[in-house]
Amino acid sequence: MTDGTTEGLNKAAVFICHCSGNISEHVDIDYVKKTLKAEGIPVYDYEYMCSSQGQALIKNKILEKNLDRVVIGSCTPSKHGTLFKKCVQEAGLNRAGLEIANLREQCAWVHPDVAGATEKAVSLLKAKLKRLENVEPLEDIKVDIAQKALVIGGGIAGITAALNLADNGIPTFLVEKDSSIGGQMAKIGKIFSPDKLAEECAMCSLSPLMNEVAAHPKITLLTWTEVEKISGSAGNFTVRLKKKPRYVKDNCTACGRCSRTCPVLIEDEFNCGYMDKKAISLRFSQSVPKVYSIDPDHCLQLNGEVCGKCETACKNGAIDFSQREEIVELNVGAVIVATGFEEYDVSQKPQYGYGIFENVMTQMELARVLGINGPTKGELLRVSDFSKACIDPAPSTCDSRCESSSDELSEAETPKRIVMIQCVGSRDEKEGGNRYCSRYCCMAALKHASLIKKRYPETDITICYIDVRAFGFYENYYRAVQEAGVNFVRGRPAEVIEKPDKSLVVRVEDTLNQKLRELPADLVVLSAAMIPSPGTRKIASVLNLSQDESGFIKEKHSKLKPVDSSLDGIFVCGTAQSPKDVTDTIAQAGLAAVRARAFITDSPKTLENEIATINRLLCTRCGECLKCPFDALSVNNSGRVVLDPLMCTGCGYCIEVCKEGAIQVAGFTKSQLKAEIEGVLEEGDMLGFVNSGIASLTCDNIGNSVLTYPSNVKLIKVPTGLVVDRDLVLHAFRHGASSILFVEDPPDSPRAEALYPLTVRHFEKLKEELGDSGNRIHFKKAYVPNIKGLAGTFTSLAREGEMIK
Structure with a gap:
């Protein structure tokens, strides 16, 4: 660390961060200091300006030199801008007196030529110094934070976050677009437990948490509901929700009479599209809330036909065909986004035959098949044999159907040869693929292979992989699966072909011995990539959140603020942020709840955004600015144009339309x-x-x-x-x-x-x-x-x- 002199410049100084070589290896900092000092500018540099020692240096020099203007040359302001603002304010400097020159992302990292990067660094710092010559103090606008939180998404991440918030005294709204909370985890029969080398019942862990949400006095559960719009600012968000009708009242006791009498059988999204659901149903047997819902697209009564059998069967009068869509408005201080993931559409890889050959499925579909409440009641069958299994959406009639179909079921054989293909849509540079690793796929394949081997030990299972990624204790699980007799072939298969008897052949090059192999299979299982759900993409758009190139919601800083989104007061967790397994999802959801609670309880809060200011002497009250797209400007009782600081986004629209130049954006x-x-x-x-x-x-x-x-x-x-x-x-x-x-x-x-x-x-x-x-x-x-x-x-x-x- 070195410093310069204060001669020749009035109360301004430059602080340059080396950023552990990220900046100093590409920018000649000694040359930058020499150039600025020659113009009488004090310059201080340090290895990590964002560290406590670096911040102490800034504060000490502000006080020692009586500085009123500071330029920091560092990484992008989106990383540490708030930190540095707080730092200079603690030293008594108005935040308007701070400028940050981006010497990393927009200089050192994009200009490999040291001479060019160095010259640009000098120009960026000089520009910020010159900008500060016209500094105008910014007024702090403080607002009270609404002491409520909103969690969007009712999967394991949303459930965990909501319970953490509620247990810590924060009234919380949990919004879920489906008729029940539970998310993707509810579809999984078993989750792996690497410390015990065993698989555990997923619903045994999830169901108690779901019921706890429903019973918690500080949680308001809103299912069948989506976020339509959000306005306001951090600490005071106004959220507009659209709540779809269930056509069933809350006094429903979930007796099931309505479903048993319903004549319409439809595809079950929860069971991967199999025809085992009625037009009035629960999403799954452990649904929360346990209230039936009517599908308006398939209900005969709602589509103009005479039916009403469910209404007649219901003893509580819970059926209500008059229900309509509702709009609900909430005021909350913080938002947690936990909108989850969906499986990659593997039909984009036609060489693997999904949607073409009947006996090709995904790992999520296999998880449902192996579940005791799945389409085959837990029996491992080829898809082409599903019709021989007992599939009945009305449990009370299952015994008679099972008796009549026992002969058919005995004819359905357990597949003897299963081939699993890894990285379908992941680690894929080709069009339609994703370059990232989805993290959970290897473990999902190992888990299902282990489950099948334990129940059907004679089954021959082969996993075709690029690299098996079993990090941490999961390596023990990987070894246990190998010892159980599961085969592994290193190579990405070229194609899957079908034989007349509906059996399959997987063609793959074994890259360990450079041999082409043809693997016979009765069932092929594709480990599909984890991609952002439609809900994640939609909510990122509605909330104006930054996304990475794959569509996941991008965190503010991967290490320092891993659950903070690009907007203050909005946090993200689980697979809405990136691919991860259940364990990491739960941990991150807990952190998001902690961050949201800290944000809410820090009231009143100072607004960070720079907003428009009105020069009363120049304003002619022409009214053009009242066309503000965000309704931030209005006329008060005195006839003056006034600004609502919570509605203003600082976009500058009013500047363009004001012919008198009476409006500017502060900063x-x-x-x-x-x-x-x-x-x-x-x-x-x-x-x-x-x-x-x-x-x-x-x-x-x-x-x-x-x-x-x-x-x-x-x-x-x-x-x-x-x-x-x-x-x-x-x-x-x-x-x-x-x-x-x-x-x-x-x-x-x-x-x-x-x-x-x-x-x-x-x-x-x-x-x-x-x-x-x-x-x-x-x-x-x-x-x-x-x-x-x-x-x-x-x-x-x-x-x-x-x-x-």
Whole structure:
């Protein structure tokens, strides 16, 4: 750690983080310090500026040198911005006096040339210093936090989070889109227990927790319900829910008379689509709440036909065909997203025959078959033999049917040869696949192989694998399965073919001995990838949460804030965040509950977002700003335009429509943006105005993904491109910009849906106003998965600028 002098500069200093070499190995920090010191700027550097020692250095220098402006050169502000704001505030500095230059994701990691990265680092730091010359103190807006929480998703993650919150005194709403909580875990007959080398009943662990949720006085359970919209801000979210009708009242006793008399048999989603369900039913026998539901798509009465048999059979008068959809509004302080996963659609790999050959299934389907409440009552059968099993949705009549079908069932043979194919849709670089490992697939295959071997020891089981990933104590389980006689072939099968008797052949190259093999099979089981559920994708859009390139909800920091989402007050856990097994899901759900409780109890809370400010002297009360897409502006009883700080997103729409220049976004005033433009640009640079939401994170992910672009690409973060007017564009051209790129969030969330067409219209208007210079401005949507495309755009525009230069 070294420092500089304070001569020649009034109360400003720069602090540079080495980031354990992430920055210092690509940026010559000594050169940066020498350059800035030559201009009279005090410079301090440290290995880890985010550590307690690094923060102590910042605080001590603020107090010692009486600093009122601080620039920190470090990783992206999305990682440690809140930490550094808190640090300078504890030293008595207004948060407006802090600027963070992104020297890692948008400098060191994207520019392999040390000289280029170093020069850019200098320009980024100078730009932030110049921006601070126009600093205006930001007023802290404090709000009381609603002392309630919302958990979205009723699987094992949501159940665990809700119980943790409720047990700690937080009133909690648990919302589940299906008719019962339980999620995917309810479908699994057995879960593995590596410490005991045994399999345990999944429902024996899950069912008590489900019933505890229903009985807990601080949990309000809302099933058959989905989140439609969320508004407000961290600590005061207004959530709009849509509750579907069950057509059955809560006084239902789940006696089952209605289901037994119902004449309509339908596919059972819970049992992987098998025809063992009635149009009025429970999702599964241990459902919570234990109230029947009518499927409106298949109910004869609800589709205009005369039936009503269930209504006649019900002794409690619980059937109510008049029920309609309800809208429910909640006010909560924090939200936990636990919307889970779904299996990859293995029909995208037609070479394996799923959906083509009858006796090809997935591991989740095998889990249901092996379950005692599955389509074959736990009997291991080929799919083509399911019709010979006793499948009856009315338990009271099962005895008579079983007697009549006993001969048929005895004809159904247990498959003697089973081949399991791993990594179907996982660890797959080809189109339609996923590059990541789904983590649970290897253990699921080992578990099912073990279960089958214990019950049917003569069954020949072969697992075709790339690498068996059995981490930690699971390695013991892997060894036990090998010792049980399960065969392993290292190689990804090329294809599955069917013979006339419906048996199968799996063609695979054994990569250990370089031999092509043909494995005969009565049943082929595909270990399908874990992908984000439709609910996860939808809720990420509704809540405007950052997602990774695969669609899972991205955490704020994988180590420091592993369950915090990109938005304050919203947390994520379980398989909505990434693939994981039941054990890790439960642990992460507990942490999410702890983080949500800490957030809720920290009341009142200071709003972090910069919002619009109104200059009363310039406002003519024309009313144009009242068209705000988020209804943040209104006229009070005195006729003045006033701002609701909880509704304002700081998007800048009001700036564009205000002809008098009476509105600016705090922290993004025109003078601040002009100063940053002057500080960062050199002749021939490509300048990007980047939306501070998804677009900014996408730019960071270019660095995270080890992609590159030229060092003459300079990026300035803005709320949206709406704050950038003709004057700012011309100012950038005058200071050397060869071209300007507006990088905006895609219209994939309610906020972006409202803003995106406005930013497009604003860009087109600018292009027209600029005349010939309009050809030098460009527009691009920044989808998180399209980091290569964005990096390519940066590169092509930068190269054009170099040619002009």
